[in-house]
Amino acid sequence: MNDFERLKAMLRRSARDGMARPGPVRYASWSEGLARILEQVDVAVLGRRLSFEFDDGSRLACEASGRRLVRLLTPPPPGLTAEQMALFDRDELAFDDVRAVSVLFRGLCERGAGFAMTAEPLGEGGGQVRGGVDPTAISEAAGLPGEASPGRGEGTGHEALLEGLRPLLQAVVLIQGADSSLVLGEGDEAAFVVDWVESSLKELLSPGFPLLGTLETNGLLVFALPERSGRHLLVAGRRGNLLVAAIKHCDVEATVDLWRRTCQGNPA
Amino acid sequence: MTPSALNAFRRKLTDCELAVYVDLESRTVLSSDGALHFPQEYLDALCACAADLLASGPKREGPVEHVLFLSPTGSRMFFRNLAEPNEALCCICAAEVAVGTLIDTARAALAGEDPAE
Numbered sequence: 001m002n003d004f005e006r007l008k009a010m011l012r013r014s015a016r017d018g019m020a021r022p023g024p025v026r027y028a029s030w031s032e033g034l035a036r037i038l039e040q041v042d043v044a045v046l047g048r049r050l051s052f053e054f055d056d057g058s059r060l061a062c063e064a065s066g067r068r069l070v071r072l073l074t075p076p077p078p079g080l081t082a083e084q085m086a087l088f089d090r091d092e093l094a095f096d097d098v099r100a101v102s103v104l105f106r107g108l109c110e111r112g113a114g115f116a117m118t119a120e121p122l123g124e125g126g127g128q129v130r131g132g133v134d135p136t137a138i139s140e141a142a143g144l145p146g147e148a149s150p151g152r153g154e155g156t157g158h159e160a161l162l163e164g165l166r167p168l169l170q171a172v173v174l175i176q177g178a179d180s181s182l183v184l185g186e187g188d189e190a191a192f193v194v195d196w197v198e199s200s201l202k203e204l205l206s207p208g209f210p211l212l213g214t215l216e217t218n219g220l221l222v223f224a225l226p227e228r229s230g231r232h233l234l235v236a237g238r239r240g241n242l243l244v245a246a247i248k249h250c251d252v253e254a255t256v257d258l259w260r261r262t263c264q265g266n267p268a
Numbered sequence: 269m270t271p272s273a274l275n276a277f278r279r280k281l282t283d284c285e286l287a288v289y290v291d292l293e294s295r296t297v298l299s300s301d302g303a304l305h306f307p308q309e310y311l312d313a314l315c316a317c318a319a320d321l322l323a324s325g326p327k328r329e330g331p332v333e334h335v336l337f338l339s340p341t342g343s344r345m346f347f348r349n350l351a352e353p354n355e356a357l358c359c360i361c362a363a364e365v366a367v368g369t370l371i372d373t374a375r376a377a378l379a380g381e382d383p384a385e
Contacts (some may be wrong), residue, residue: 136340192326195326196325196326199326199327200324200325200326200327201324203324204320204321204324209317209320210313210316210317211317211337211344214339214341215337215339217339218339218340219337219338219339220336220337220338220339221321221335221336221337222335222336222337222338223321223324223325223332223335224332224333224334224335224336225325225326225329225330225332225333226329226330226331226333228330229329229330233325233326252334252336252367252371253367253368253371256336256338256367257367259338260338260364264340
């Protein structure tokens with residue numbers, strides 16, 4: 001057994017030892033119940049099968065891995081909409097499913113004031129996933145207190161980021177799924193960014209790009225160009241939307257600092 | 269970049285968990301230095317990311333010099349060797365890494381070492 005295999009075995013043992021035991025979880029509101037479910041997803045570094053039995057007898061089983069909710073397992077609980085039922089057919093959940101997942105979880109939590117929960121480890125390969133959805137994104141889509149409210153464009157973090165960059169912005173493009181639209185800029189600068197998005201960026205940000213999920217959830221990509229270009233480029237992701245901007249000057253450190261302050265709540 | 273130069277670079281940065289030197293054209297890992305042993309597939313994936321990212325800049329602006337990828341859980345940085353544009357230094361660091369220090373250290377490491385050595 002090499003070092004890496006030893007580490008994996010240690011982590012797996014640790015995950016098993018720290019696993020939640022079957023037992024009731026009580027909550028005072030649906031949001032508290034949802035938070036308790038998402039906590040279990042957030043600690044599932046290695047693959048886990050999570051099962052919940054709610055007060056009204058409804059059962060939900062799912063798989064989480066890499067701190068993401070990867071898939072919902074059949075059979076679905078009764079009383080779901082067609083959109084929610086479709087979630088159980090997914091091989092892996094994707095960012096587009098976040099809102100439906102949040103509504104599903106909220107509905108289940110509202111059926112009572114508690115659930116019994118079990119968690120068991122998945123076998124080898126349970127930790128290797130590309131898809132799945134981030135528990136923070138589910139929490140935000142549900143509009144939990146303390147999180148950005150859903151349905152406000154690209155989110156308050158992005159709005160603050162753009163506001164902070166405003167004097168330096170040359171052009172901004174918003175990518176939502178397959179669609180992209182120019183939201184700021186004109187002339188050559190706008191054409192430059194639109195051309196870049198269409199000719200290179202969309203190809204890079206394909207489903208095969210391993211960092212796409214993290215970028216879309218809440219990530220930042222900065223391209224430092226040669227000094228003679230006098231600008232750098234930014235791609236900031238939030239809840240599935242991608243903001244692409246060309247920014248005057250080459251001070252990428254200042255841009256990263258601003259992103260940390262506005263989108264991460266980090267004063268550093 | 270020799271393995272010892274890569275090791276020296278990583279040791280200058282307390283937040284750097286892994287440093288990898290790659291050939292962008294052949295998408296080959298030339299050398300690596302990490303706090304833990306990382307499997308080859310992981311290094312290969314990082315190398316592929318570097319090649320894709322550094323090739324994705326706007327064509328008319330000249331080659332992208334470096335690409336920074338940040339998330340709440342970590343940072344990945346990709347620095348093209350300006351003397352050997354088909355080679356790059358990649359590193360994985362903590363989320364809160366000091367970006368300015370990292371850029372300066374990476375550029376100094378790349379400039380101070382003849383990649384052909």
